[in-house]
Amino acid sequence: MKKIFIIPALLAAFSLQAQFTVTIQAPADFKDQDAILYTLNGSKDIIFTKEQSKNNTWTFRYPKNYMGMMKVYFPGSNNTFNFISENKDVTVKLETQGNKVKDIKYLDEANDVMSKLQEGSQKKEMILPALTQIKEYYKDNTDFGKALKTEISRLSGGTEGIDQSQHPFIYYYNSNYSKFLSNNPAKKVSQDEIINFIDKSNDMLETSSLLRPILVAYLNTGGNTNVGTSVDKLLDTLKVETPRGQTVLSELIDIFDVYDMQEFKNKYLSLAKNLKCTITDRLASTLKSNANVEIGAAFPDYKFQSPLNTNAKSLYDVKADKKIIIFWSSTCSHCEEELPKLLTKYNDLKARNIQVVGLSMDVDRDSYAKKITAFPWINDSELKGWNSSYVDTYNVHATPTYFILDANNKIINKPEHVADVLEYFKLK
Structure with a gap:
């Protein structure tokens, strides 16, 4: 009887072992305790797990095969860095100063190779054209001419030096980047x-960060003048009922949102809403974030972190006949141009019981603190930039982004610019 139970027990024990381990080491003066590990699906970071520091070391055990981009985020200090997994152990050593990551040393082979290739790729894009021009002025038989020829040859290299059997993800990323995006x-x-x-690519397409830029390149191929026809052709081939088709559909909806192509966003968002098949998590997330900000929807509540100019604990605690919600940043040039125009009409808005709430996408505390001294309305920020929780909740793709809410926190208008805000309230 024992043999009947031994084999299942061994299989269960094996299943609990990590497929690979990610180990992050930091100096003793690095103060963060929590670190979050993300995987990638298209252009969307997916939280895998959170770990706490043990002697300034974080150990993540990943339980299944994964080849692609990963990210670690330290929420306490807003430090982020990216790396790759080739389903082998990853070891990273951080160099920090003032609780900020200053340098990253990859101690595993795959990330060391990828890091060097990325550095070479940057030189290829920026330096190679200049070296090719300079070479015209030097003969090949001179010492400098020979050195130039050697460097040009080195920078011109593609994936020839990558052993695909040893580094399948690196080969996949670099060969397809060179083909489609160089x-x-x-x-x-x-x-x-x-x-x-x-259509034919393996699962590394979703985990490589290549999908969205390749889709943008597809839409731009040949000076595309018929976006709808091109998208329909792509989706017909992929079949939107499949996981790949739904991921691409989700990415396209976001692309049309970012580039303010509202007609196409509405068309393919409607397609997504009307699908009768099982919806993937990726597409479900896109549908939910868009549903949150539709005209007539209740704007989801937000619990303030460190609000100024209010005693309210949350967005819903702010009582007003109307509210203007602004997602902005102190480093945003459009915000720099638009928000002062709102400031000139702030007293008129306040007199009509219209509250302004600014939710900042800032990272730098000093920059944010300096800027909000000029803004008397309610201000709050998580100081996490595009890692802020409200990015997904409110489907924010750019700054500034405006919403106008009624007294019951329902969305009644989504202005594109501050001029539209002022026109809505007849304050122009």
Whole structure:
């Protein structure tokens, strides 16, 4: 009888072991205790787990096969860094100063190779064209000419030096980046080639960070003048009922949102809403964040972190006939231009019991604190930039982003600019 139970017990024990481990080491003076590990799905970071420091070391055990981009985020200090997994152990040593990450040393082979390739790629994009021009003025048989030729040859190299069997993700990323996204591609790729790649690629497409830029390149291929036809052709090939099709559909909806292509966003958002199949988590997240900010929807409540100019604990605690919600940043040039115009009408708004609530996308505390001294309305910030919780909740893709709410916190208008806000209240 024992043998019947031994094998299942061994299998259960094996299943609890990590497929690979991510180890992060930091100096003793680095104060953060919590670190969050993310994986990637298209362009969306997916939280895997949170770990606490043990002797300034964080150990994440990942339980299954994963090849692709990963991210670690320290919420206490707002430090973030990216790395790759090739389903092998990852070890990273951080160099910090003043609780900020200043340098990252990758101690595993895959990330060391990827880091060097990325550095070489940057030089290729920025330096290679200049070296090629300079070479015209030096003969190949001179010492400098020979050195130039060697460096040009080195920077011109692609994925030839990568052993695909040893580094499958690195090979996948670099070969497809060179083919579809390089500034100096060997040849222009057609829409059919891009469709075929997206359709036939393995799961590393979702985890590589290549999907969104390749989709943008697809929409721009050949000076595209018929976006709807191109998108329909792509989705017909992929089949929107499949996980790949739904991920691409979700990415396209976000792309149309970012580029203010409202007609196309509405068309494909409607397509997503009307799907009768099982919806993936990725597409469900896109549907939910868009539903949160539809005209007539109740604007989700937000618990303030460190609010100024109010005693309210949350957005719903702010009582007013109307509210203007602004997502902004002290480093945003458009905010710099628009918010002073709102400031000139603030007393008129306040006299009509219209409250302004600014939710900042800032990271730097000093920059944020300095800027809000000029803004008498309610101000709050998580100081986490695009890692802020309200990015997904309120489907924020750019700053400034405005919403107008009624007394019951329902969305009654989504102005594009401050001029639209003032026109709505007849204050222009």
